[in-house]
Amino acid sequence: AQSVTQLGSHVSVSEGALVLLRCNYSSSVPPYLFWYVQYPNQGLQLLLKYTSAATLVKGINGFEAEFKKSETSFHLTKPSAHMRDAAEYFCAVSPAPHNQGGKLIFGQGTELSVKP
Amino acid sequence: DAGVIQSPRHEVTEMGQEVTLRCKPISGHNSLFWYRQTMMRGLELLIYFNNNVPIDDSGMPEDRFSAKMPNASFSTLKIQPSEPRDSAVYFCASSPGSGGVPTDTQYFGPGTRLTVL
Secondary structure (H helix, E strand, O other): OOEEEEEOOEEEEEOOOOEEEEEEEEOOOOOEEEEEEEOOOOOEEEEEEEOOOOOEEEOHHHOEEEEEHHHOEEEEEEOOOOHHHOEEEEEEEEOOOOOOOOOOEEOOOEEEEEEO | OOOOEEEOOEEEEOOOOOEEEEEEOOOOOOEEEEEEEEOOOEEEEEEEEEOOEEEEOOOOOOOOEEEEEEEOOEEEEEEOOOOHHHOEEEEEEEEOOOOOOOOOOOEEOOOEEEEEO
16 A cells, blocks of 8 residues: 655754755555645645656745655755744655545654744 | 635534534535544545545544535535544645546645534
8 A cells, every 4th residue: 555654753954954854655656746734723735746757846935855766755855944934744645546536645744843 | 716615713512512514625626635633643534525426435433424515615524423532623625636636736725623522
């Protein structure tokens, strides 16, 4: 069965530092992968998604993620953290076979804190 | 666009009472998803619909939970009777694809925070 594992439930960085949030997936077929962000007291919103085109995917707010099949990873990065990036980040996979109505399987989430 | 609308935003009820959560998806979207979020269990998919038809309800915790989608613009999630362990934030999300496109973006509502005393 497909799944995603997010390494680290909490990550803390200083403002201006590199952000790296880790996600590894398990899938028997080429996966579709997503990163969503949840700001406090809000619903989730899409940051970016990998749909088997370019392996380096650029998203909103300066985030990007690279699909690495050899490492079964889809880590999220941002070169320079801003205070407004403090939120919870979820990695998700669309399970195969890819005819299951568009459902997603979410990871447990990583809470990002940004220190001034 | 108004986005996904959920009501109420907050609900406090007593154990044993019936609770009904409501969702209006984005106009033109054909798939609708109900999630539950708790600290202990994270984000769980409860049930989802394509074109108003329930596709998979395997995530519904037990028979006390039921969901309906009588038309393309409205869905309800009902808990009867409610229990304290049902306390959580319930999210509704919609996506455009008809039949459920695996690469579709899901658009989430703001959630309903349910507290069962």
